[in-house]
Amino acid sequence: MPSNKTLLLLPGDGIGPEVVAQVRRVADWMAKNRAVGFDLKEGLVGGCSIDKNDSPLTDETMADAMEADAVLLGAVGGPKWDAVDFAIRPEAGLLRLRKDMELFANLRPAIVFPALADHSTLKREVVEGLDILIVRELTGGVYFGEPRGIFNLPDGQRKGVNTQVYTTSEIHRVAAVAFDLARKRSNKVCSVEKMNVMESGRLWREEVTKLHKEKFADVELSHMLADNCAMQLVRYPKQFDVIVTDNLFGDMLSDEAAMLTGSLGMLPSASLGATDATGKRKALYEPVHGSAPDIAGKNVANPIATLLSFAMMLRYSFDMGDDADLIEKAIRRVLDDGVRTGDIASAETAKVSTSGMGDHVLKALDSLAR
Template identity: 55%
Template sequence: MEKKITVLPGDGIGPEVVEATTNILDEVAEQFGHTFTYEYADIGGIALDREGVPLPDKTVETCRESDGVLLGAVGGPKWDENPGHLRPEAGLLGIRKQLELFANLRPVAGHESLNTSSSLKEEVINGVDLMIVRELTGGLYFGEPKERREEGGEEAVVDTLSYKRSEIERIVRRAFDLAKVRKKHVTSVDKANVLESSRLWREIADEVSEDYPDVTLEHMLVDNAAMQLIRDPKQFDVVVTENMFGDILSDEASVLTGSLGMLPSASIGSDSPGLYEPVHGSAPDIAGEGKANPLATIASAGMMLKYSFGMIAEATAIDEAIQQVLSNGFRTGDIAKPGEKILSTDEMTAEVVKALQTAAAKS
């Protein structure tokens, strides 16, 4: 099978973790008889420096012509003072919108060998396996008007939280579809006691649930969900929520795995190529130092193999290789305990390659 992958290295540690991941994809391609070709394009701060915009038109076109998109990270202090439309993050929001990637899937699964890396008690996080499904193209991040203006002689600001019924229904339905092949439980997170948008969200979730009689639906206010995610994360299976709530909750969930460097994500739509990226940011403080943890990006590539290419065995091979590397005690700085040997980005990547090769030799 031949697949074309658009690679968007981005900023900070993005190029490092993306390079590590293409090495893993090359190993998978060799073992399973595939051909992966890579087309590179700019997004975020590097695109601002080179093209004057965070998302050049040619980047969008390259992504549309591919089978899947692998992204590193965007952002950094160099561009912090830019106006909103000229910040690196505008490129990330833009590519999601341009490709109509309305569903962000963020799996949070505990690695037993990393339980002690989390600040939470081992009995709380052991066995955690949940999926956060975040609506990605609506809500406060995209609503209009979004502006600063004058009201009554003083500076004011407005952001708009806007959703259409169809936007809510499609993300809720995606969550139920996922729950059907998991533990058959959906937690819909909202703020229905305050927000009209949440009240509509809750109504639609109830309506959709009628089409899935074998899936249990639970409603939970976002403040309670934030607490429950830390207090008792094993109660969750599939969590579905709007854009901003999902952004915050999925980052909070990183404490369950010990580090943001362990969390992958997939952004998918209906007909367009999916976008796969780690949850972590660009970490400019360690960029270029070989300290970045590549595992979240590698796991994101595994999600690409699964969700965009239908390569289930290949995706499983990557997941199992990551588990094996962690079980063998290999650590980057973000997940290492005091006294443990710390591997560089390249060294950790090499260990994943070895794990893939060892598994292939045994099969």
């Protein structure tokens, strides 16, 4: 057996600990049944860290993240911490992870499993067979641009300021990730911005076009305004293969694409840094859904997005495509058998708990591994 992979688990708040617990179970299964083991370490992030440490992310946990081969996060936040200072809100811990680890490329696949094609709010013929990958720039744009803040004006009014800003290098590096991934899929990239009203959008389109011409001319490139893309995602989503866009639009469009699949509980994500001299890269994996405090502690949350995030980790951080495929096949088999958590259940399916879904996935893994 090769040396163990170091994995930092950050369950976080709300349903985070419940869904991450199912990843622990699958990791244990892999250690017993596959040629891989994981050294698992756990830390605090978000509201739970505020409660214990008066900080959403301690320096010690940040150091653990920097040293780990990969980080898997559950969810952060909840109304319990709405009144804390904005600088130490739960989400600040997640933003620090992204920034300090330089995780500039966020990968959010939106895949409709055949068994769930009727669960989407859109018609089956619109979403059946859907397989989109949204590549969102994650460390620039309006979420990090300066100046920012809330300021008092001389006339007694207040002004809120956020700055949308991008440089050539920031655009090129995330676009290159999108082009590379498209080469392994259907070889199409749609670059999305608002160049008609934003200078940063015009720069984005110009620089993506330049990079495409210089290094990725074999990939089909198209451009689309963000508002049109939002419409097209609900009109005819299967026209897209890889969408690359900035931080703000990526945040919104990826959540819209997520709901095409029927539930946020089905959508994983990967946040990747640059490859270093040894071929490794910093990476954080997390489900797209939030902390869902209304159902926290009830053992009813859907763990599939977190399990699929673990599969993405195997694929992108450890080059373990076969093992990632095995987990995805197990999940597909469970869904084909009519097993559902409440968010994707119907009158014709068997409704199970969070841990119950984990039980079924482990049974499917046992069957597929024979």
